[in-house]
Amino acid sequence: EPEVTQTPSHQVTQMGQEVILRCVPISNHLYFYWYRQILGQKVEFLVSFYNNEISEKSEIFDDQFSVERPDGSNFTLKIRSTKLEDSAMYFCASSVVSGGATGELFFGEGSRLTVL
Amino acid sequence: SQQGEEDPQALSIQEGENATMNCSYKTSINNLQWYRQNSGRGLVHLILIRSNEREKHSGRLRVTLDTSKKSSSLLITASRAADTASYFCAPYTSGSRLTFGEGTQLTVNP
Numbered sequence: 321e322p323e324v325t326q327t328p329s330h331q332v333t334q335m336g337q338e339v340i341l342r343c344v345p346i347s348n349h350l351y352f353y354w355y356r357q358i359l360g361q362k363v364e365f366l367v368s369f370y371n372n373e374i375s376e377k378s379e380i381f382d383d384q385f386s387v388e389r390p391d392g393s394n395f396t397l398k399i400r401s402t403k404l405e406d407s408a409m410y411f412c413a414s415s416v417v418s419g420g421a422t423g424e425l426f427f428g429e430g431s432r433l434t435v436l
Numbered sequence: 437s438q439q440g441e442e443d444p445q446a447l448s449i450q451e452g453e454n455a456t457m458n459c460s461y462k463t464s465i466n467n468l469q470w471y472r473q474n475s476g477r478g479l480v481h482l483i484l485i486r487s488n489e490r491e492k493h494s495g496r497l498r499v500t501l502d503t504s505k506k507s508s509s510l511l512i513t514a515s516r517a518a519d520t521a522s523y524f525c526a527p528y529t530s531g532s533r534l535t536f537g538e539g540t541q542l543t544v545n546p
Contacts, residue, residue, distance in 0.1 A: 324478075355536075363479065363524070363536040365437075376533055411478055424469060424481035425534060 322346045326428035341431045343395045343412030353413040402435045437532040440525035442540040457540040459508040459525030469526045
């Protein structure tokens with residue numbers, strides 16, 4: 321069964337360092353998303369991406385964050401200068417059509433980011 | 437966008453019993469989706485019910501939707517220890533993002 325894959329599963333970084341989280345969405349999907357979940361809290365929307373551009377972003381997704389689809393398969397989330405409060409589980413998701421319009425979101429298993 | 441509010445926050449039952457979780461939302465929707473999250477794992481889509489549907493079944497899952505009351509319920513029949521997880525409802529309105537609430541933490545005791 322096709323699945324969304326994310327790497328790394330866990331990354332530890334020092335405050336101020338740049339981090340890139342990678343995702344391979346399901347191959348025929350058109351919409352891509354990043355969500356994050358701080359430990360013990362709810363899953364929060366960060367950004368959606370379609371047709372090589374951001375279609376929507378939340379208040380959390382400030383100038384420190386960026387997303388890219390560098391090739392036909394990968395979808396990345398970059399955090400330029402990590403802060404302690406960026407420590408969280410980051411989930412990538414994809415969908416065939418706009419999330420929820422008729423179908424569902426397929427989530428990866430997440431990348432746990434720990435900022436020291 | 438809007439997030440659903442799940443109730444109860446936590447539910448503990450014995451294996452074999454049924455589990456019912458409720459969801460309320462505020463404004464009209466195109467569909468409502470239920471997801472499960474095992475501890476530390478990604479969300480898994482369980483079932484989607486459209487606004488013109490009142491009930492839907494999938495295996496041991498039964499979802500109802502009452503658009504007049506802006507509420508939905510998820511019933512898991514004959515629960516198993518493996519059903520232990522957090523469950524989230526996600527009301528969807530066209531053009532908006534899918535957002536998640538606090539969820540219901542279900543514990544099924546063997």
